[in-house]
Amino acid sequence: MAAAACRFLCSPVAAATSPLSPATASATTTRRHLLLLSSTFTAAAAAMEGSAAAGGGAFASGKGTAAAVVDSHLHVWASPQQAADKHPYFPGQEPALRGDIDFLLECMDEAGVDGALIVQPINHMFDHSLVTSVLKKYPSKFIGCCLANPADDGSGIKQLEHLIVQEKYRAIRFNPSLWPSGQKMTNEVGRSLFAKAGELGAPVGIMVMKGISSYIQEIEELCTDYPKTIVIFDHMAFCKPPTNTEEEKAFASFLNLARFPQIYVKYSALFRISREAYPYEDTAQLLSRVISSYGANRIMWGSDFPFVVPECGYKGAKEAISHVASKIPVSSSDLEWILGKTATQLFQGAWVTA
16 A cells, blocks of 8 residues: 555655656656666665665664664655645645655655655645644654744744744754744744754754855854754755756855754755756765765664655655665765664764654
């Protein structure tokens, strides 16, 4: 049933609902390519990941966290029925893809992924009730990353503290586009949110969708002034393989941020940072340089479910990591850090059964 559901949402009809792929025009060709390569990737993943690829029982079976696979970046949102009954979508943010918890669990089980960090989706904006209900129902499988509310009245600071202290969220996301027009993440509210996150031990995930160059000064300022606050860049800071001097300069500035030891990187949503179709081999050059600058113990894989499903399937997203890593190559030890060990070390005590 899980495989059938995932295959359905990878169909051309489902893929048409996602505007995010850089290779949408060649979707059909890409899927044929996927079928041809499927067995090769599965074998590569099994060889490089060892027990982590065996079926996703690392936590429940008591094997420890060393070989566990953790997805550091995904979303869940209400089903249409849940939205109608209890967890409404934010106006104008109704999803075009299926992203409910039941579908996620099916995909994770099929792919052999043991745990995940759920990032509050824009579809519910600052109403965290749906994600909170999932965290409470599956406390050993998921932890949460709440969404920062940078409203001028400062109400988001109290909400942050409530979500971290009372609802047990473990991280917070900064989306610069949510700041009031003309204001930066370094304004008074942004600084207060950033400082509070550090005080509470919650890493700040930053989504620089417009590119790292637009925010480099703000990020350097925050990291310098609040060194105790851990920062995580979503989706490799949206850096694609450089094709010109300007892009190379931007990527170099991102690599230079490795001088701040509190900064981590998500090698996530490969379909967003690749210029090629699946399996996104051109991101190998990015991964190699990021490992050289940051070290594998500051890098973690993330799928960006459910957006990744119509791109290459959830299982395909996980298998692409091992395939790309084999092109560099990445050591089995480094791959283990990227696929789960970094996340379990950063979020101590998470994804552990009672």
